[in-house]
Amino acid sequence: MAISDGETWVLASHNAGKIKELRDILAPRGIALKSAVELDLPEPEETEPTFEGNAALKARAACEATGLTCLADDSGLSVDALDGAPGIYSARWAGEPRDFGRAMQRVHDELGEAADRTARFVSVIALARPDGSISRYRGEVAGTIIWPPRGKGGFGYDPVFCPAGERRTFGEMAPEEKRQLSHRARALAAMIAAEFGS
Ligand SMILES: O=P(O)(O)OP(=O)(O)OP(=O)(O)OC[C@H]1O[C@@H](n2cnc3c(O)ncnc32)[C@H](O)[C@@H]1O
Numbered sequence: 001m002a003i004s005d006g007e008t009w010v011l012a013s014h015n016a017g018k019i020k021e022l023r024d025i026l027a028p029r030g031i032a033l034k035s036a037v038e039l040d041l042p043e044p045e046e047t048e049p050t051f052e053g054n055a056a057l058k059a060r061a062a063c064e065a066t067g068l069t070c071l072a073d074d075s076g077l078s079v080d081a082l083d084g085a086p087g088i089y090s091a092r093w094a095g096e097p098r099d100f101g102r103a104m105q106r107v108h109d110e111l112g113e114a115a116d117r118t119a120r121f122v123s124v125i126a127l128a129r130p131d132g133s134i135s136r137y138r139g140e141v142a143g144t145i146i147w148p149p150r151g152k153g154g155f156g157y158d159p160v161f162c163p164a165g166e167r168r169t170f171g172e173m174a175p176e177e178k179r180q181l182s183h184r185a186r187a188l189a190a191m192i193a194a195e196f197g198s
C-alpha cells in the first residue's frame, strides 16, 4: 500500500549504492527521493561519534538547505574482534578517492588469524522535518567476514560480508535478496511502521 502518493523527500546522501537501495524500498510506498547529488547539496563533515549523531547531522543539514522533509542514512560495518571497527569510520577506511578494495583488505589484515569472524552491518535512518523535529530508526544484520571477497553486486564491504544463515555474500546476491535481509531495509521498515503504521 502506498503510504503517500506523489510525495517527494530529499535523500541526504552522495552514495549511489545507498540511493538506489533506499529508492527501491520507498518507491512502492509512494515516496520519491531526490538525492543530494541531484540537488547539488554539499556533503557535510561527519563530526559526530555515533551513527545516530551523523545520520541526524546529515538529515538536518539537508533540511535546513531545502526546507523539505529529508532522509539520511549513516551506516557501516562493525567487526566484533576489532571492537566494532571500522564502524562510523567505514567510508573513511576507503581513503580518498574511495577504494573499498583497500578498505576490505584492511579489515582482513587487522583480523589476521582471529578465530572470531563475526560482524554486523548497522544503518541508522534519520528523518528531519521542516518543523525542526527529527526521528531516528536503527537496523542491523549479523554475519561473518569471509576472505577473499566474492561477488560484484551491492557496494562497499558487501563482497566480504556473509549474512548469518546464508552461504553467499551480499555481493553475490541480487538486489531483491539483499533487500530481504539488510540493515538498511530493517531501519526503513522500523521507520515505515512508526511513521505510517504499516
Ligand atoms: O554519507 P553518505 O553521503 O550517505 O555516503 P557514505 O558512503 O559516506 O556513507 P556513510 O558515511 O554512512 O558511510 C558508510 C559506509 O559503510 C559502508 N556500508 C554501509 N552500508 C553498506 C552496505 O549495505 N553494503 C556495504 N557497505 C556498506 C559503505 O562503505 C559506506 O560508504
Ligand SMILES: [Mg+2]
Residues within 6 Å of the ligand: 046, 091
Ligand atoms: Mg558519509
